[in-house]
Amino acid sequence: MSTEQNPESRPRLLIVDDSRMVRASIIKHLKGLYDIREEGDGEAAWQTLVLDHHIDAVISDLSMPVMDGFGLLERIRNARVARLRQMPVIMISGEENEEARDKAKALGANDFITKGIGTAELQVRVESLVRLGRAQQALEAGQTQQLRDAQTGLFSRAYLQSQTEQALSLGHRQNSPLSVLLLGFDDLERYTTQYGGAMVDKLQERFAKLLAGNIRKEDSLGHFSDTTFAIVSPGTTGAASLAFANRLRGAVAAANIAIHGQRLPLTISVGLANFPADGELAADALLARAEERLATVVAGGGNQALGPAPAAVVPVPRAAGPSLDNALALLAAGKQAELRAQAPALAKALYPLLSFLNYELQYGIPMADLERKLGAETGERDPGGGAPSGNQE
Secondary structure: OOOOOOHHHOOEEEEEOOOHHHHHHHHHHHOOOOEEEEEOOHHHHHHHHHHOOOEEEEEEEOOOOOOOHHHHHHHHHOOOOHHHHOOOEEEEEOOOOHHHHHHHHHHOOOEEEEOOOOHHHHHHHHHHHHHHHHHHHHHHHHHHHOOEOOOOOOEOHHHHHHHHHHHHHHHHHHOOOEEEEEEEEOOHHHHHHHHOHHHHHHHHHHHHHHHHOOOOOOOEEEEOOOOOEEEEEEOOOHHHHHHHHHHHHHHHHHOOOEEOOEEOOOOEEEEEEEEOOOOOOOHHHHHHHHHHHHHHHHHOOOOOEEOOOOOOOOOOOOOOOOOHHHHHHHHHOOOHHHHHOOHHHHHHHHHHHHHHHHHHOOOOOOOHHHHHHHOOOOOOEOOOOOOEOOOOO
């Protein structure tokens, strides 16, 4: 590995160490051979691994703040996703004793290097593990191909559930939302009977392309059933997903799709479930909740999107007693008689304001008598933080 590689074909490494000098030393040994990413602690490294699907191997220190190398290695080996679970990991061994090395090995470390390792030895070890990792990824890719629909290329129901599990796990750790949407055409059976299965298949393919062109890269799109699509959308609130679903409904309803010169009045129905709005549900239960809502919409005639009920809004109690605006309006209308009954309560409500103005503008008006008459507590300071709200002469 003495020749520099094309940057586009370089494997990608994640180097994790709280020492910039150690990271710089390793990068110097591997310069020109790998695309390097760096993190200073295990927690940040884990987030990078989850988001960056192109990392081929990890080189990590054992002793780090926030989350150490043991924690990072354990999380990698216990990941739900095979890409992470099978990630080759090289641990940097410094002054750690044999007990620490044995613990890392038991947790699944593939290899160990010392902080003073030579260039040639480091390159050989990293190359070996990267090849191993890429072979495992190729095997996983072959298995993933079996999880795609041969006609549309979209993911299968089993893969979507796996993606939901991964996104839900990340959502719990990061306290971030997750939405799943199930959607499909209304009256598909009628169109199948009227125009044939081949024509409906083309219609489904066209809808799949519409969906694929309107979702984010981090979203997963696939078949939940023969007639239903699913979208797994991490980091998306229920309200945002519901708005997206309604935009899709509008786009489908406005589409000018004709068969044999006759425009089809197409509509879709959508069922939506969300974490945390639907509570602490497992991935299969979250998908089932979306399926239930889709069935409810279809049973109700379709052409709707149904999600979790919005959180109840607790009204802020209005202040007791009459308002100043209302009192001024009554005076302006000449309705002093109506205002007279409210006068005591209005005076009590306005007392803090009157006390503040009296002090701030230095009117010198005695307030103690009014305070006693209103039954207000004595000895409190005025809202402006000045003298007591009693006699201010």
